[in-house]
Amino acid sequence: GESVGLHLPTLSVQEGDNSIINCAYSNSASDYFIWYKQESGKGPQFIIDIRSNMDKRQGQRVTVLLNKTVKHLSLQIAATQPGDSAVYFCAENSAGGFKTIFGAGTRLFVKA
Amino acid sequence: DAGITQSPRHKVTETGTPVTLRCHQTENHRYMYWYRQDPGHGLRLIHYSYGVKDTDKGEVSDGYSVSRSKTEDFLLTLESATSSQTSVYFCAISESTGNEQFFGPGTRLTVL
Numbered sequence: 001g002e003s004v005g006l007h008l009p010t011l012s013v014q015e016g017d018n019s020i021i022n023c024a025y026s027n028s029a030s031d032y033f034i035w036y037k038q039e040s041g042k043g044p045q046f047i048i049d050i051r052s053n054m055d056k057r058q059g060q061r062v063t064v065l066l067n068k069t070v071k072h073l074s075l076q077i078a079a080t081q082p083g084d085s086a087v088y089f090c091a092e093n094s095a096g097g098f099k100t101i102f103g104a105g106t107r108l109f110v111k112a
Numbered sequence: 113d114a115g116i117t118q119s120p121r122h123k124v125t126e127t128g129t130p131v132t133l134r135c136h137q138t139e140n141h142r143y144m145y146w147y148r149q150d151p152g153h154g155l156r157l158i159h160y161s162y163g164v165k166d167t168d169k170g171e172v173s174d175g176y177s178v179s180r181s182k183t184e185d186f187l188l189t190l191e192s193a194t195s196s197q198t199s200v201y202f203c204a205i206s207e208s209t210g211n212e213q214f215f216g217p218g219t220r221l222t223v224l
């Protein structure tokens with residue numbers, strides 16, 4: 001299937017543990033941030049987003065944290081499951097522009 | 113991938129031949145995008161469309177052209193394919209800029 005990269009940073013976690021995936025974004029003017037999940041052979045899938053007027057947002061088993069001071073974004077996955085194994089990447093957008101910048105991604109392995 | 117299809121899903125072609133990839137959406141979203149995904153580069157924007165017959169270049173547009181004659185279809189054409197255009201191509205849609213994009217399943221293109 002479609003692959004996303006052979007040399008991505010990798011995070012390996014035990015099933016049931018919490019996962020934290022980090023992302024440093026590049027543009028201080030970015031005001032909208034998204035996390036995507038990409039499974040092997042599939043297109044990226046939206047997980048959660050956050051706007052710059054917030055520093056935390058929670059979804060189902062996922063939490064995104066935004067630290068604008070150091071331009072850092074993180075995705076926390078609670079009680080990680082084998083189905084969470086995928087590549088995760090962050091994206092940033094500024095002022096509703098057409099250009100969304102995507103990070104290269106982190107590969108998450110979940111050990112049963 | 114609901115509401116977005118890409119065709120073909122796989123294609124092998126020879127250098128110098130023209131290739132057209134199709135993206136079809138049933139969501140009636142105004143904005144459509146073509147990206148390529150290569151190891152070590154993440155997703156890079158080729159072209160985008162902000163309405164019927166309204167298109168513009170992205171960051172890696174050389175060697176590619178697009179057309180959008182109706183809301184639901186966005187075509188990507190490689191006029192004369194080169195080996196450097198071997199990649200996985202993703203189409204995406206969004207209701208507006210500054211919102212999440214939804215991706216299709218991708219097309220793996222190999223140029224020999």
